[in-house]
Amino acid sequence: MTIISFIKKPTLLLDENKAKRNLDLLCKKLNEQDIEFRPHFKTHQSAEIGEWFSERGIVKITVSSVEMAEYFADAGWEDILIAFPVNILEMEAISNLARRSTLSLLVEELDSIIYLDKKLDSTVGLWIKVDVGAGRTGIPWGELDKIESLAQAIQASQHLKLSGLLTHAGHTYRANGREAVQQIYLESLQRLLRIKDHLQSKGLREIKISVGDTPSSSFVEKFGEIDEFRPGNFIFYDVQQYQAGVCKLEDIAVAVACPLAARHLERQEAVIYGGAIHLSKDYFHLEDGTSAYGLVLAEGPGGWDTKNVLGYVKSLSQEHGIIKFFDGKIAGLEIGDILCVLPAHSCLTVQAMRDYVTLDGEVIPTLNSK
Amino acid sequence: MTIISFIKKPTLLLDENKAKRNLDLLCKKLNEQDIEFRPHFKTHQSAEIGEWFSERGIVKITVSSVEMAEYFADAGWEDILIAFPVNILEMEAISNLARRSTLSLLVEELDSIIYLDKKLDSTVGLWIKVDVGAGRTGIPWGELDKIESLAQAIQASQHLKLSGLLTHAGHTYRANGREAVQQIYLESLQRLLRIKDHLQSKGLREIKISVGDTPSSSFVEKFGEIDEFRPGNFIFYDVQQYQAGVCKLEDIAVAVACPLAARHLERQEAVIYGGAIHLSKDYFHLEDGTSAYGLVLAEGPGGWDTKNVLGYVKSLSQEHGIIKFFDGKIAGLEIGDILCVLPAHSCLTVQAMRDYVTLDGEVIPTLNSK
Numbered sequence: 001m002t003i004i005s006f007i008k009k010p011t012l013l014l015d016e017n018k019a020k021r022n023l024d025l026l027c028k029k030l031n032e033q034d035i036e037f038r039p040h041f042k043t044h045q046s047a048e049i050g051e052w053f054s055e056r057g058i059v060k061i062t063v064s065s066v067e068m069a070e071y072f073a074d075a076g077w078e079d080i081l082i083a084f085p086v087n088i089l090e091m092e093a094i095s096n097l098a099r100r101s102t103l104s105l106l107v108e109e110l111d112s113i114i115y116l117d118k119k120l121d122s123t124v125g126l127w128i129k130v131d132v133g134a135g136r137t138g139i140p141w142g143e144l145d146k147i148e149s150l151a152q153a154i155q156a157s158q159h160l161k162l163s164g165l166l167t168h169a170g171h172t173y174r175a176n177g178r179e180a181v182q183q184i185y186l187e188s189l190q191r192l193l194r195i196k197d198h199l200q201s202k203g204l205r206e207i208k209i210s211v212g213d214t215p216s217s218s219f220v221e222k223f224g225e226i227d228e229f230r231p232g233n234f235i236f237y238d239v240q241q242y243q244a245g246v247c248k249l250e251d252i253a254v255a256v257a258c259p260l261a262a263r264h265l266e267r268q269e270a271v272i273y274g275g276a277i278h279l280s281k282d283y284f285h286l287e288d289g290t291s292a293y294g295l296v297l298a299e300g301p302g303g304w305d306t307k308n309v310l311g312y313v314k315s316l317s318q319e320h321g322i323i324k325f326f327d328g329k330i331a332g333l334e335i336g337d338i339l340c341v342l343p344a345h346s347c348l349t350v351q352a353m354r355d356y357v358t359l360d361g362e363v364i365p366t367l368n369s370k
Numbered sequence: 371m372t373i374i375s376f377i378k379k380p381t382l383l384l385d386e387n388k389a390k391r392n393l394d395l396l397c398k399k400l401n402e403q404d405i406e407f408r409p410h411f412k413t414h415q416s417a418e419i420g421e422w423f424s425e426r427g428i429v430k431i432t433v434s435s436v437e438m439a440e441y442f443a444d445a446g447w448e449d450i451l452i453a454f455p456v457n458i459l460e461m462e463a464i465s466n467l468a469r470r471s472t473l474s475l476l477v478e479e480l481d482s483i484i485y486l487d488k489k490l491d492s493t494v495g496l497w498i499k500v501d502v503g504a505g506r507t508g509i510p511w512g513e514l515d516k517i518e519s520l521a522q523a524i525q526a527s528q529h530l531k532l533s534g535l536l537t538h539a540g541h542t543y544r545a546n547g548r549e550a551v552q553q554i555y556l557e558s559l560q561r562l563l564r565i566k567d568h569l570q571s572k573g574l575r576e577i578k579i580s581v582g583d584t585p586s587s588s589f590v591e592k593f594g595e596i597d598e599f600r601p602g603n604f605i606f607y608d609v610q611q612y613q614a615g616v617c618k619l620e621d622i623a624v625a626v627a628c629p630l631a632a633r634h635l636e637r638q639e640a641v642i643y644g645g646a647i648h649l650s651k652d653y654f655h656l657e658d659g660t661s662a663y664g665l666v667l668a669e670g671p672g673g674w675d676t677k678n679v680l681g682y683v684k685s686l687s688q689e690h691g692i693i694k695f696f697d698g699k700i701a702g703l704e705i706g707d708i709l710c711v712l713p714a715h716s717c718l719t720v721q722a723m724r725d726y727v728t729l730d731g732e733v734i735p736t737l738n739s740k
Binding site: 007008009042064065066067084085086087088089090108109111112115136137170259261262263271273276277280281282315317318319320322334335336347348351352368369370 | 377378379412434435437455457460485540631641646647650651652687688692704706722738739740
């Protein structure tokens with residue numbers, strides 16, 4: 001009997017061995033280069049999975065919300081970075097966190113710095129968010145004067161400490177393969193180092209550099225003059241990362257096990273119980289450009305069988321998924337069979353599913369568990 | 371002080387008056403035509419909101435999962451249809467529900483019928499799911515023999531009762547305006563009536579017809595020879611429905627209130643705390659074809675101001691939303707201000723947010739509340 005035989009409704013399966021292997025590989029790479037690993041915990045959102053990191057000597061973490069910081073502080077983490085432009089409306093919770101943790105925050109507005117310094121009664125570290133080209137958040141890398149003015153304001157403050165420059169090179173997720181990602185990484189690093197030089201020339205010292213995205217964690221071999229690395233997704237990966245060549249299909253550590261509810265043999269399709277509320281509506285593109293919401297695998301010894309890709313999730317409603325099977329792969333399937341869906345984007349799938357079940361049948365809760 | 375001044379993080383606001391107005395309008399329309407209203411509760415997923423329906427005399431409901439059926443049975447609902455091709459792996463829960471409720475299920479496979487009859491020890495109603503053209507689930511409408519064979523199998527069973535023919539004309543959501551939706555509705559109804567005639571000619575009596583989708587609920591005036599109507603989204607509507615002309619902007623009854631975290635004046639954009647885990651990644655298209663994840667409104671007296679559309683949600687990360695403002699609309703906004711985002715697809719946003727807060731500040735939980 002494998003775990004599959006116990007499943008009755010959409011269930012987020014976690015292959016613990018794969019996740020730990022992904023983790024060990026990156027730990028080794030960063031250790032060898034003496035770079036601090038500050039993993040992003042927004043992907044797994046689980047205190048129990050967090051322990052796998054502390055067992056490997058990791059002491060600093062990244063989160064994406066105040067709520068997540070509180071959850072991991074409760075779980076014993078002491079050095080927490082909230083990697084989101086600070087939301088000043090949550091000042092009270094931030095102050096409480098700052099009293100009990102080594103807390104650092106992200107800023108890109110002078111108004112935030114002024115507000116924080118006025119309201120805080122204990123020290124927090126501030127990272128200045130730099131946009132190195134992704135175009136989402138942060139001060140554009142060329143705006144040296146603006147970045148300097150923020151750094152000077154932090155330096156002159158009472159409760160704030162300048163941690164350094166932080167970026168998320170989110171454009172690596174859209175890049176075309178290994179060399180393109182390496183190119184973005186190098187270019188981003190040069191831009192950050194130029195800013196660091198500028199700040200140092202103005203008397204601002206101890207400027208650290210924090211970067212982190214999963215494509216770079218896989219494709220870049222030598223990280224160069226950075227202090228911290230903060231990827232999150234690498235622990236599980238997903239089909240978006242697989243399609244981008246960042247990981248192998250065998251590295252993907254989570255799958256949603258879904259019951260087959262109805263077959264449509266004439267169009268080589270089936271309906272699964274597993275929809276947008278389980279997988280999320282994030283997608284990837286098949287080689288021919290078709291959008292797909294997951295890759296469908298048969299169950300295999302102790303989990304799912306990466307050698308037996310049956311098809312893909314063609315469309316999603318709230319609770320339904322429609323599977324399009326590859327030639328002949330629907331043959332032999334019956335209602336009540338379980339199909340394993342590798343998600344397009346594991347972070348959003350974990351958020352939606354709330355709990356993991358390991359291949360040994362252990363339930364692992366998350367911040368979002370009921 | 372309005373509710374907006376109490377908001378600290380992404381919050382799902384519910385304008386109770388708008389939702390009740392939407393509900394009253396459809397109740398009136400269906401009452402006048404003597405059609406049973408069996409609303410789909412997957413949109414609101416809340417026992418408390420369910421009471422608004424029972425106060426209006428509604429006694430039959432639709433849900434999309436066994437878990438949701440259990441939740442609403444616990445809340446006192448006695449006649450429940452699970453409108454999803456039956457998942458035989460949940461047989462035990464289904465049997466328990468059948469013992470305490472008037473339960474009906476959806477089938478499109480003979481194997482499901484055989485399995486159910488073998489396992490059940492009390493009666494359930496079965497609706498045969500017909501695909502009238504949406505191409506998602508159900509037996510294609512032209513396959514009269516197959517539909518008849520299922521109906522005969524139900525008739526011949528011990529624990530199953532043939533309720534009738536059920537369809538969800540999901541292609542109305544992709545249709546181009548009022549006349550196109552009316553056309554689909556009429557065509558679907560003709561297809562169902564043809565099947566009903568066929569079944570009656572074979573001695574199968576008391577075949578009811580159950581249909582239901584939100585575009586038809588708004589655009590169709592005379593529903594014709596149907597027995598039940600099952601829309602869900604109409605209670606809140608959303609920007610997808612607004613863009614399709616199904617509702618007015620003022621009819622949308624939910625919005626996610628999001629703190630403004632950082633401004634990018636040079637590109638007329640801002641970062642809000644409010645991302646894919648709050649809004650879902652469902653989207654609509656602006657007039658020029660751009661994808662957008664929500665429409666951004668200023669706060670207004672007692673809620674949001676439909677006369678002051680500021681821009682749209684251009685992109686979403688896990689917790690970040692990037693707002694693109696219309697010309698000049700970013701002027702005067704500061705960090706910590708609240709922006710109200712009308713969601714692309716309210717059903718998925720409600721699922722993600724879990725709790726509502728009414729404009730009076732009352733918290734309304736759902737099935738998914740922690």
